[in-house]
Amino acid sequence: MSVMASSAPAASRGLNPRAVRMIEAILIPIGALVVSALLFSIFLILLGKSPAQFFNLIWVGGFGSAFSIQNTLQRSAPLILTGLAFAIPARIGLTLLGAEGALVLGGFTAAAIAIPLVTGGWPAFIGLPIMAATAMATGAAWIGIAGWLRHYRGVNETISSLLLGYIAIAIMNFFVEGALRDPGSANKPSTMPIGDAYRVGPIPGTSVHWGLAAGIILAVLLYILMTRTTFGFAARMTGGNVRAAQAQGLPVGFLVVACCAIAGACAGLAGFYEVAAVHGQANASLVAGYGFTGILVAFLARQNPLAVVPVAIMFGALAAAGGLVQRRMGMPDATVLVLQGIIFVVLLVSETFYGRIPFLQPKTGERT
Amino acid sequence: MNHSELFIVLIAMIGGAIRVSTPFMFVALGETLTEKSGRINLGLEGNLVLGAMVAYAGSYTTGSAWLGVLMAGCSGLVLGAMHGYICKLPKVNDIAVGIAFMSFGTGLAFFFGKPYIQPLAPKLQAIPLGFWSSDPNIAQALQVNPLFFVGIALAIFMWWALANTRWGLIVRMTGDSAASARAMGVSVDLVRLLATAVGGFMAGVGGAFLSLYYPGSWNEGLSSGQGLMAVALVIFARWDPIKCVYAALLFGAAGALGPSLQSIGISQGYYFFNAAPYILTLFIMIASARSKSAAREVPGELSLAK
C-alpha cells in the first residue's frame, strides 16, 4: 500500500498534522453519513417509499422539537455509559461483550441494597449514593472477573464476558422471582419499589434523567484519564503491544483489571439509573440490550470516550424517530436497524480514508 | 433421582444435543475457517438470522426446503464476502465490521421477514435413526436431521483438509503469518475473502436449520444470540473443527438440562439450570485455560487472540 507512506505531515502546504487530523475527523464521518443516507435512499426508492419523508421524520422525531430532543437524550443516556464500558477496555486491547450483564447486575444490586435502606428510613441523600456505589462496585467486580481471568488464567475475555452476561441475567431473575420478590409485584416479578423519595428526578427544566449528565461527565473524565495521565498512557501502550509493555515493566495485570473494572462501573452506573430514574425497582426489563448497543456506539466512536457522547445521541435519535417512521410510513420497526447497519458499515469503511484524502496530503514533488 | 428418571434426563440430553447443536456447529465451523485465515467475523449472528429468514422465505416461495437451505447459504455467502472485502481495506477493524454486519444482517432479516412470520413453509425432514428401538423416547431422540450429519462430515473434512491439503496449508499459513504467505506468492486478501465468504455460507446454512427444522419457524426471537455464542465457542474449541462439534454437542446437551430436569420434577432454581450451557462453558474454559497446548493453536494473525 503505497498510500500508507503519505500520512507524512502536510506541512509543506501550510497545514500542520494536527489540523489535518482535525479536518479529517470532521470531514470523513460527515461524508460517511451522507453516503449512508444516499444508500438508504436507494433502498427506500426501491421499496417505493419517499426518502424525503423518511429523513424529514428522522429529523422531526429525533431533533425537531423540544420534546423530540429530550426523547433522544433520554434514550441516549444509558448508551453513553455502556458505550464507555466497551471503549475503555478496548483501549487496552480487550473486546468485552459484558456490559449487558454488568448493567443488569448493577441495577439489581442497587435495588437490593435499597430495600434495607428504604425500610430503615435512611434519607435519599445517603441512600442514593450507597445504591450508586453498590451498582458500580458490582459492575466493576463482574467485568473485573473477566479481566482477571484474562490476565491471570489466560481465559479469553470476549467469551468469558459474554458468558458472564448470561449468568448475570440468570442471577437477577433467580432473586427477582424468588427471595427478593415484592409480593405486590404479582404479574411482573420485581424487587420492592424504592419509593418516590429514592427516585432520581429529571434534570431541572427537562424530562431527561440525570444518567445523561453522569454519562457526559464520565466521558470527559475518562477521556482525560486515557489521554492525559500515565495510567492512560500505560493502558494504551499495553493495548498496542502487551509484550513490549511487560518488557517496559508496566503493571499489565493491574492495568487490564483496572480498565475492566472501570468499564463495569460505567455499566453498573447505567443499571443504577435504570433502577433509580426509570423503573423504580429491578425486574427483567433491565435486560433491554443497552449493553450490546453500547458496543456499536463505542466502535463508531473509535473507542474515544468523548466521541461516545455524540454517537450515543445519534443512536438515541434514531430510536426516538423509529417509532414515528413506523406510525407515519407504515414501515416495520426493523427499518431503523437497516439504516443503523448501513451507517455502521459505511462509517467503518470510511476509516480507510484517514490519511488518504488527496487535497490534504502533500504532493510528492513538494516534499522536502 | 431414581434410575428411570436419570434415564429420562440422559435421553433428553442426547436428544437435545442432536436437536440443538446443528446451528452452533455450522456457525462455529464457518468461523473456524475464517479465523484460521487470520480474520475474525464476529457478525455471524447476522448471517444466522438472515439465513433463517431467507431459508424460510425460500422454502415457502419455491416449495422446496432444500432450495431454501441453499438460498440461506448464499445469503450468508454475500454477507461474508462483503465482510471479507471491506476488511481488506487498510485501517479497517475486522471485529468492528463484524459487529456492524451483525446489526445489518439482523436488520435486513427482520425488515424483509415480516411477511413470512405467518405462512407455513415446507420443512426439512428427519431421518428416523431410532427405528430399532421400541422406546418412543429413544426413537424420538434419534430423529436426526440430515444437516446434523452434513455438519459432522464437514467438520471431519475441514479437519483433514486443513492439515493435509495445499488449500489447507495456504489458509493456515495466511492465518499464522501474512508476511510468509505473501513471500510464497499467496494473495492474503483473496484467501481471507474466500474464507470469510465460505464461513458466511456455513452460518447461513445453520440459520436454515433453525427456521426449517428446529424449532422450525421464522420469527424475530428465533436465534436470540446463538450465532454470537457459536463464534465464542470457536475460541473455546481452540480452532479445531472436531472440537467445534464437541463444543456444539455439549452446548446442546446442557441446554436440554433445564427443561428435562423440570420434567422429572426438579424445578428449584430453574434459571440456573437454564443457564447451564453458559455456566458449564465458563467453568470448562477456566479449567482448561493455561494448559500447555492452549496457546499454540491460536492463529498468529488473529487480532482477537493476541
Add this chain to the structure above:
Amino acid sequence: MNKMTVSRRSILKTGLKAGAAGLAASALPFGLARAQSPITLGAVYVGPRDDFGWNQAHAVAMDILKQVPGVTVIEEENVPETDAVAQSMESMINLDGANLILATSFGYYKPFVVETAKKYPDVQFRHAAPLWNADTDPKNAGSYFCYLNQAHYVDGVAAGLCTKSNKIGFVAAKPIPSVLSNINSVLLGAKSTNPDATVQVIFTGEWSLPVREAEAANALIDAGCDVITCHVDSPKVVIQTAESRGAKSCGHNASQAPLAPNGFITGAEYKWETIYKIYADDLAKGEELPNFIAGGYHNDMLRNTAYGAGATPEAMKAADAAIEGLKAKKPIYVGPLKDNKGNVVIEGTMDNYDPVLDGMNYLLEGVQGSIT
C-alpha cells in the same frame, strides 16, 4: 382556549365508570359536533403484531377500531417494557396528537403508563391488565382485561377426554398469577371430565425463547404427556413441536389451528374486539370511556378456537357444555382445593372474577411442577 378545544377536552375528561364489566352503554349526552372531533388512537405492542399470540390478538382486534369514522389508529410494535414505552407514548401524544393510548403489555403499566398519564391529564390511557386502582391511579388511566383462564378451563375439559396417558403438558413462561391461573384452570377442567388427569408444567423463564420452548415441549412429551398447551407470548413453536411429535395440542391467545391439522383440539382466545368495540362506540358517540372493563365468557370477551381434528366428539360436547356453564358464571374454583404441597389454598367456592384469584401463587394438587 377556544371552544373547540374545551369541548374536546370535556369529551376526554375522565369519568369513573368502574367495576361492572362491559357496562359501556352509560348515557352521558353529548352533542353531535363534539362527537365528531377527531380521535387519534395510539396502540403500543411489546412484540411483532403477527406473532400468532398475544400481540396478534390485540392487533387483529385493533382493525375493528380502524373502521370507526373519525378514528385514526397509529401503531408501534416491538416496544420494550423500558422507558422506551414512555417515550413512544409521549411521542404519539406530542407529534401525532394521540388522545387515546392503548398500552397492551403487562409491564407497561407501572411506572410508565401511570407516570405518563399524570403528565398528560388530557389524554386517555387504557392498559391491558387488571391493574388500575381507583384510589391511587390517575383518572385518565384505566384497565381492560379478559380472564383467559376460563377458556383454558374449557381447553382442560376437552383435553381431559382427549388424553390417553392422562398427562397434559403445559409450557409456561413465568410463574406469575395469570399464568398459574391458566395452568390450574386446565387442571380443574381436565379433572371435571377425567378424574385421573394431571398437568405437568415446565417454565422457560422467558416470554419468548423459541428454542427453549421447543425443548420444553419435547421434554413434556418425553415424560409421557400426550396433550400439550402453553402460556408463552407466541405459542407457534410449542404447537408445531407437539404436532410434529404426534401429540395433541390446545392453543393460547390467538388461533393456532392451522399449525396443527392433525392434533389440534381447541384453544383459549381473547376477544379483545368486544372491548375495543365498546371503546370505538363510546368514541364515536363522544362519550367517556369506562375506566375498568374486565370480563370473560359471560360478557363475550373470550372464545375457544373452533375444534380441530384432535378433538373427540365427547370432548366437543363436554367443552360446549362447559362454555354454556361459564356464560352462566358457573364457578371454576370450587373448594376445598389443596395446592401441590398439601396446603388448603381455596376454602369455599370462588367467583370467577374474585380479585383474590388475581394474586394466585400456587399450583393445585394434580399439577407437577414448582413455582420456585
